Amino acid sequence: MRSLIDIKDLSIEEIDELIVKANDIIENPKKYVHACDGLKLATLFFEPSTRTRLSFEAAMYELGGNVLGFSEAQSSSAAKGESVSDTVKTVSCYADIIAMRHPKEGAPLVASRKASVPIINAGDGGHNHPTQTLTDLLTIHREKGRFNNLTIGFCGDLKFGRTVHSLIEAMSRYQNIKVVLISPVELKLPSYIKHDVLRAHNIEYVQTTNLEDVMPTLDILYMTRVQRERFFNEDDYVRLKDSYILTPEKLVNAKEDLCIMHPLPRVNEISTEIDSDSRACYFKQVLNGKFIRMALILKLLGVE
Amino acid sequence: MIVDAIKNGIVIDHITAGHAMELYSILELDKLDCTVAVLINVPSKKKGKKDIIKVDTLLDVDFDVLGYVDPNITVSIIKDSKVEKKLEMKLPSTVTNVIKCKNPRCITSTEQELDHIFKLTNAEKKIYRCVYCESKAK
Structure with missing residues (x-):
């Protein structure tokens, strides 16, 4: 029995397998409509995340399975003080696989050590969110047809943005990747990621505060939201939230085949005028998220 | 003496x-x-x-x-x-209940029965990180 807690749990070959499976699901959806007949996914969301939860639930329903669970801690036994360990031991009796979101970092790892069914980390605080990273990887692969030889710009909140950290980590395993880090000084990528990931893998990277200067070099632009919940201080949030807003003017010198990504939800960091631009891939990402989660559920359940 | x-x-x-x-x-x-x-x-x-x-x-x-x-x-x-x-002696690859994780967002901050486990991630700089939240030991 395997779980997915951290994107590093998966080898490059396993990621490739998931991409192949997701593409097969996209091309042959009918083949999979009964793949999980009689199986149940429990979505244990100790903090609300409508998008991720619905993506998991839609994925399981499209595989013919069923879903049970809760969408916030208040409607679970956690509100009575039950430990994560006890909750997952109990839910293991009802479901075949669990997708868990929890505000505390490391909670899904604790769950995976106690549960008797596979656990999928659906986000643990500001720490890991491996299915978002898989979603991003599927999108990159579908849009670019490769993982090697890419220049990826990450823009916005690079300090607290866990999706950025995980994607950098995942992409660092491929060949000839260049990373461009675009952020206000206050939200720069943490130095341990630069040291432990970028330098450790000899990844070429530049840091800048100016998006337009680097725009022509980018194959992928990964925008992020400056998240209110990651700040202890409201004043800092208000001061920084509008730092980097992508507008059509900023795209004037961008490549024709630039792929603009965003983990969503966006607030205002991508102008809605860009939604109709063929380079906007963020809503395709949402759809890809469902397909890669379907592929992951099949893999962890051992269903062919 | x-x-x-x-x-x-x-x-x-x-x-x-x-x-x-x-x-x-x-x-x-x-x-x-x-x-x-x-x-x-x-x-x-x-x-x-x-x-x-x-x-x-x-x-x-x-x-x-x-x-x-x-x-x-x-x-x-x-x-x-x-x-x-x-x-x-040498730097151990993991230490259990020797260092406490001080990250208030870590699951160990609320689930008291959990062991505090840290693993060595950089031997040269003697950096240990919490296995749950990956925070650096202080």
Whole structure:
């Protein structure tokens, strides 16, 4: 029995397998409509995340399975003080696989050590969110047809943005990747990621505060939201939230085949005028998220 | 200063000067009934000065703890007044319940029964990270 807690749990070959499976699901959806007949996914969301939860639930329903669970801690036994360990031991009796979101970092790892069914980390605080990273990887692969030889710009909140950290980590395993880090000084990528990931893998990277200067070099632009919940201080949030807003003017010198990504939800960091631009891939990402989660559920359940 | 030789016990040697009391506390030597000698600022050819702890019983020591606190330490196991074994410490790959995770967002902050486990992620810089939240040990 395997779980997915951290994107590093998966080898490059396993990621490739998931991409192949997701593409097969996209091309042959009918083949999979009964793949999980009689199986149940429990979505244990100790903090609300409508998008991720619905993506998991839609994925399981499209595989013919069923879903049970809760969408916030208040409607679970956690509100009575039950430990994560006890909750997952109990839910293991009802479901075949669990997708868990929890505000505390490391909670899904604790769950995976106690549960008797596979656990999928659906986000643990500001720490890991491996299915978002898989979603991003599927999108990159579908849009670019490769993982090697890419220049990826990450823009916005690079300090607290866990999706950025995980994607950098995942992409660092491929060949000839260049990373461009675009952020206000206050939200720069943490130095341990630069040291432990970028330098450790000899990844070429530049840091800048100016998006337009680097725009022509980018194959992928990964925008992020400056998240209110990651700040202890409201004043800092208000001061920084509008730092980097992508507008059509900023795209004037961008490549024709630039792929603009965003983990969503966006607030205002991508102008809605860009939604109709063929380079906007963020809503395709949402759809890809469902397909890669379907592929992951099949893999962890051992269903062919 | 002369401290009696021990017959059956352990000698923790080459402790960086000034760190013996930290080890004394971590190993909970205050709870022992036997003789324990803590020697501080002992002249050392190699290091100038060092600390030594002698314990007059065959104590079951957690070598991971010793290695984490000071990888330069050596431990001699004394049996019948002879050195039976001399062990050199090294940085352990994981340490359990030696360091506490101080990240308020870590699951260990709310689930009290969990062991605090840290793994070595950078031996050169002696960086340990919490296995749950990956925060650096402070």
